[in-house]
Structures are given as structure tokens and as C-alpha cells.
Amino acid sequence: MRIRATVAAVSGAMALSAFAMPAAQAADAGSSYRAETAKVLRAAHAATSGKTAFSASTAADGAPYAMDVTFSDFKIAKAVKVGTTNHVSTAVTYTLTHGADVDVTADDFLTGPYIYKGSFDAPDNMLFGNEPATCAPTSSTTETCKGLIDIYPGDDELFNSDAGTWHGAALAMALNGQDPSSADFDISKVGYADQGSLGTTLVQRYSKLTVNATPEPVKKGKTITVYGKLSRANWEDHAYHGYTNQYVKLQFRKKGTSTYTTLKTIKSDSYGNLKTTTTASVDGYYRYSFAGTSTTPAVNATGDFVDVQ
Template sequence: MPRRSAVFRLPVVLRRSAVAALSGALVLSAFTVPSAHADSGDGDTQVLLAVVNAGQPVVLGAMTKKTVTLSISASDNSGIKDAYGFLYHGSFDNPDGSAGPGSDTPLTCTPVAGSTTTSTCTAEVTIDPNAMLINANAGTWHIWTSVDANDFDYVNKDSAGTFLMKRAARLTADATPEPVAAGGLVTVKGALTRANWGKGGTYGGYAGQSVKLQFRKAGTTGYHTVKTVTSGADGALTAKATAASSGYWRWSFTGTDTTGPASAPGDYVPVTAG
């Protein structure tokens, strides 16, 4: 019989949190977690790597679902029999968001070519930001996994790996006047917004962030930074710069641990002789 504790054979039950119900937001919230939850194991089974989305942050807009791959690599001298996994935000004892197959649905395990001991186990996870997330879920998520070997060795990991779940950002840019005399001032306005998860596909202003004003000369391919400003109320942006040649003006944001990067489409301003 497998030595993996019976508590981990229970299905993961997903429920809407009371907070989400009060706010009207739909959240894939805290699942029922077994009381015995510390890392455990028996034998030489090891989790070698646990990643989501090939190790890249998962960036989600306000409405569009995204499907990412959960991948668990594990080894045992007898080979890997099966693996389980899910994703959660917050503490394991009291998570406020979750996604994935759960603790009762096995991942698909495939032996690594040329190896009798190591397998890679995967599952596709579809995340709906409007129905499964709230803004507070942005940031670091954890990967829970449990792996069984052919000789009944096993390992359970509360956090076998982590990844970032980010709110998508948007930027706009409007440069005036058009045209402008050589050596004259261009005023570039815009706004930095980010997805409001669980709020019907809306985007809200992102204030207090460093955003770069960039310029690309006509006929070239690369932008260079002219200056950096801080986004104001509702994410508003404005800056003035000297126009030396015709080209494209835009705003660019590198992102944070909770919000993805964004760049506005360039706004073309022709420069005329003085």
C-alpha cells in the first residue's frame, strides 16, 4: 500500500470565500486543506523541479482566460508511479486563491528519455481572472505536490516551487503639438492602468509608479529613455521634452512583482524647420 498519508487522497474542495461573496467578486478561494500538511515523505523519492508557465510570470488581463502548464520533475530509484499538484496563494493553512488539478487528480507522468528513475509530470491549468481571482491574489503563488514511486516511497511538498501571478498593465500615449517646430517642446500625456480581477473586465489607474518617457527617431528601430516620471492619480502621466527630430513618443513601464510590463504604441510627431 502507498505510504502517502490518507489525508492527501482527499479531493481539493474549492469554495467561494465569504469576503468575495460580500464584495460581489467571483474568486477561486480557499480550498479545504487537510490538517496534517507539513512536508513529509518516505524513502528516496525527490522533487527535482516544480515550475509553472516554464518559469515565467503568469500575466493576466481582466477577462481573458490563460492556460499554463504545471510541470513537476521527480525521481526515485524505482521510478515514478504518479504525481499530484495544485497552485495556491497565501499560506497553506489559509490560502485565499487556488487553481490546478487538485490532490485527487493525477498529473500525466512521462519518464525522461534514457532514465529509469526520473519522470516529468504535467497538467494544463486554465485560469479565469474574472471568475477565479481578486486583486489581492497578485504576487507570489506556491506549488503543492505529492509524488508516489513504484516501490511505494513518496514525498509531499507544501511549496515545491513558486511563481508570480501578475495583473496585466496598459499604457496610452498622446504627444502634442503635431507638428512641432525643431527645438520646440512636446507634451506627452498618457495613463498607466492595470487589470481589476473579478470586476467585470475593468482596468483601474495605477498611481505612484515609475514610468519612462521614451523616443524613437523616425527611420530607426530602438527607443531610448528621455526621462522618468511617477504616475499620478488614476495613473495619469504627463511630461515635456524637446523635439529635435521627427519620431515616435511613448510611455514604458517595466512592471512590479504584482503587475506586468507595458509599453504604449508610439505616437508620431513630425518636426518642421523653425
């Protein structure tokens, strides 16, 4: 699901006029859930002019009515690493609490997690799952639910500026026999609830790191030059580009041992390239190691073995 940032500033409605499925997923089984969620969520938030909750008394014309449903104990991975094209899923669990008048056993009662970038009232972007969550009752008024967030970077769901902290949310809707795809769909008969600020996760641009130590072999006491490159996913052109001006450690592991030791720290250049020198002493493996940032995950290059003679 994508909410493009260019329309996120639309006043009062969470920019949901751009709420759409990735084209590649239009024929999938999950597309009906996405479409239903989009239509109901858009109407609910448009009716409240951007408020985080709407009146539980009477639904406005053209809007769903508020259900007595709340969410808690939202759990998601600390970070989600997203490349340039591959579909990425991350699991979410949460607790759904409902009033006695809410029939969570109905076939058309649906709930699911989502994450959003920016504010809950007017997010810059939102990401959903292909399917609704599955829930199991833990009492007469609570359910433990598990769902997925599905991300398709190849379908332009993300801008590079979306990397960083996202907030967790969950929603529920009772269609009550209404078909959102029908011309006779009466949204005022649909129940709806959602809640934001349930947790956070980092959505990060996948990183890559290479290393090449030369010459190989080398005489003891001679200089070794270690090349490499730090790059990360660009979600806008679907390629990997150098991550510039980042601190990266050159590390060494002696042959026959399992622990790397940091030799020095250098900075990637304006293309993400790395280059430094060190003195050959014993056989072993050289690698570069990047600690990561809020927008880009940590990564270690595969060690390059150098035979010292």
C-alpha cells in the same frame, strides 16, 4: 479552482471547505479531475490539522493513506500575466519519484501541479489545472511530468491582493478503483501525496499603457505635450483602472533608428494618467515605458510618431 481568502484562516485544514470549480468550467472534461482532487486534497489536509505531511502508517478514518511519492525539479514561468476575463494557462514540468509499491501506470493514478498564495499549511488561495499532468518514465521509480495551471479571472478566482509571489506544489493520488462521486466512495482506500515549496512564480495583474504626443505636426523648437495612461487589471470588478503613483519613463526614438532613449521619468497621477512636455527637435516616436513591479508586469506603449517641420 478557487480558495477564497475570506475562509483561508480556518484552523488546520487549508480552508478547503471553499475548494470549488469556476462555474463556467463545471461541464468541462477537466471538471472531474478538479472535483476528485478537491475531495481528496481536502480530506488529506483536514486529517492532519494543517501539517504539511501526514503519517505514512495508517490513514485516519475519512482520510486517504499516504503514498511514497515525492516531487522535485519543478519548473514554471517566472511570471504569469492575468487580465480581467480571459482564460490563462501556464505550463509546469516536474519530476515525480515513487516507491516500488506505487503503480503509476494505473488508469486512475493522477498527478498534477498547482500553485498557492501564502503558506502551504493555510494558503490564501490555490490554482490548479483542468486536467491531470501527463508523465513519461525515466527510470523504474521516476517520471517526468508536464501539466498546466489554468486561471479564470472572470470566474472570481483571484482577489487583487493575490497579485505577487505564489509557490509551486504538486500532488498525486491513486483512486484504486474508488469513484469520488459515488455514495459508496471509501476515501481510506485512496492513496495521496502532495508537496509544497517546489518553486515560485509571480501572478501579476495585466498592465496597459497608452501615449499621445501633440501637436502633430509641430515646428522645430516648439513644445510637445505627451499624454498617456497606465492601467492594470482589477480582478474583483473585471475592469482596468489607473495604476497610481508609479514611475514611468518618457522615451524617444528618432525616425530611421531602432533604439529608444529615455528623456525623463515622471509619476502617474491618482488616476493613472501621465502628462509631461518636451521640445520638438527631429521626426520620431514618443512612448511611455513602465518597468513593472512584483504585482504588475512591465509594459511599453506603442510609439506615437511626431512630424517635426
